Every structure is written in structure tokens, then in C-alpha cells.
Amino acid sequence: EIVMTQSPATLSVSPGDRATLSCRASQSVSSNLAWYQHKPGQAPRLLIYGASSRDTGIPARFSASGSGTEFTLTITSLLSEDFAVYYCQQYTNWPHSFGQGTKLEIQ
Amino acid sequence: QLQLQEAGPGLVKPSETLSLTCNVSGESIRDSDYYWGWIRQPPGKGLEWIGSFFHDGTTYYNPSLKSRVTISIDTSKNHFSLKLTSVTAADTAMYYCVRDGYYGSGPFDFWGQGSLVSVSS
Numbered sequence: 001e002i003v004m005t006q007s008p009a010t011l012s013v014s015p016g017d018r019a020t021l022s023c024r025a026s027q028s029v030s031s032n033l034a035w036y037q038h039k040p041g042q043a044p045r046l047l048i049y050g051a052s053s054r055d056t057g058i059p060a061r062f063s064a065s066g067s068g069t070e071f072t073l074t075i076t077s078l079l080s081e082d083f084a085v086y087y088c089q090q091y092t093n094w095p096h097s098f099g100q101g102t103k104l105e106i107q
Numbered sequence: 108q109l110q111l112q113e114a115g116p117g118l119v120k121p122s123e124t125l126s127l128t129c130n131v132s133g134e135s136i137r138d139s140d141y142y143w144g145w146i147r148q149p150p151g152k153g154l155e156w157i158g159s160f161f162h163d164g165t166t167y168y169n170p171s172l173k174s175r176v177t178i179s180i181d182t183s184k185n186h187f188s189l190k191l192t193s194v195t196a197a198d199t200a201m202y203y204c205v206r207d208g209y210y211g212s213g214p215f216d217f218w219g220q221g222s223l224v225s226v227s228s
Contacts, residue, residue: 001170032212034214034215036154036215038154042220043203043218043219043220043221044154044203044215044218045218046214046215046216049213049214049216055214055216087153087154089154089156089214089215091208091211091212091213091214092212094159094167094211095156095167095168095169095170096156096159096207096208097156098153098154098155098156099153100153101153101154
């Protein structure tokens with residue numbers, strides 16, 4: 001089973017600033033990596049697939065990179081609506097596994 | 108537009124079976140090239156994948172739940188179901204049905220709104 005580890009657990013950033021979130025896989029997942037945004041009371045939303053491709057309608061301030069075992073999600077010019085929990089997830093092997101999440105909070 | 112909607116009881120007694128259904132509209136599960144599945148989130152915790160299936164009967168389950176989980180499909184109603192047996196308070200969670208990846212290799216791109224299930228006597 002591939003274990004996904006996200007860091008930090010909580011990230012405090014001011015609106016307008018940049019946030020950088022990390023995700024590490026216990027073994028290579030190639031580019032089979034997705035990022036999700038989850039707000040209270042809502043279903044999670046797919047942001048990124050294939051490690052770096054934005055899903056339909058996702059703003060360009062969301063970008064992602066990485067392959068193999070190290071991945072990064074970057075959000076520039078943070079808006080109030082961006083403060084949420086972010087999860088990475090691998091879909092290289094079954095079971096498809098999530099990281100434990102990074103809570104992005106307003107500083 | 109693809110839509111998924113969970114349905115089922117919000118309260119289940121300990122040791123009983125949790126049953127949820129996901130009604131799918133906008134796409135035929137039987138003709139789909141995608142897997143379909145269930146994910147849950149216990150209160151205050153992260154997302155946990157429960158299992159996924161393909162319409163040909165191929166099914167994958169989370170090893171931690173495999174002994175208690177069954178996912179089944181009813182193509183005539185275009186819905187799929189989750190059964191989780193011998194539940195405990197640890198199974199209290201928001202349960203989401205999802206469209207899984209293209210032939211099992213892709214992200215969860217469509218989600219239901221979720222169904223909150225509490226396990227309590």
C-alpha cells in the first residue's frame with residue numbers, strides 16, 4: 001500500500017500571499033497524483049490531476065508540479081475562498097490512497 | 108451533466124449493517140469507461156477510500172475494511188450500493204459516492220454531496 005504524507009499539517013498564510021503545500025509518496029506514483037480542495041459542508045473538489053493538470057474551471061492561481069514521490073501544490077494570490085483543507089491522492093496502485101490533508105488557514 | 112446522490116439512513120445501531128445507495132444521473136454506469144466508488148470522512152479526520160468497482164464486476168476494497176464491505180451495482184436503476192457490516196462508532200462518517208478514474212487510473216472527478224451516517228444506539 002502506498003502511503004501519502006502531506007506537509008505541513010496546517011499552513012497559516014495571509015490573503016494575497018502564496019501558499020506551497022507538499023505531498024510525498026512512499027514509493028513512486030509516476031504522475032498519477034491528484035489534489036483536492038475540501039471546504040466544510042461541501043464535497044471535495046478536484047483541482048489537479050496527472051500531477052500538474054488543472055481540472056475544468058480551476059483558476060490559474062492553482063498550479064502543481066512533481067513526479068515520482070515528491071509533489072507540490074502552489075496557490076498564488078490567495079483569496080478568502082481558498083482557505084480550506086487540501087488533500088493529495090495517488091491512483092497508481094490499489095488501494096487508491098489519500099494524504100492526511102493540509103489545512104490552509106488565514107494568518 | 109453527471110450527478111451523483113447518496114441515499115440511506117442517517118442512523119445505524121452498533122453491530123448492524125450500514126447501507127447506502129448512490130443514484131447516478133447523466134451517465135450510464137453499465138456503459139461507462141470509469142470506475143465508481145465510495146469514500147468516507149469521519150468527523151475531524153481525513154478522507155478514506157472505501158472501495159471502487161467497474162461494471163464488469165471488477166471490485167477493489169480498502170484492505171482495512173475489506174472483510175466488512177460490499178459494493179454492488181444495479182444497472183437497471185443506474186445506481187450502486189454500499190454495505191458495511193458490524194458497524195461501530197468508528198464508522199460514523201460522511202459517506203461520499205464518486206466517479207473513480209478512467210479504467211481505474213484517474214482521479215475522483217465527480218462527487219455526491221455526501222450522506223452523514225451516525226452509528227449509535
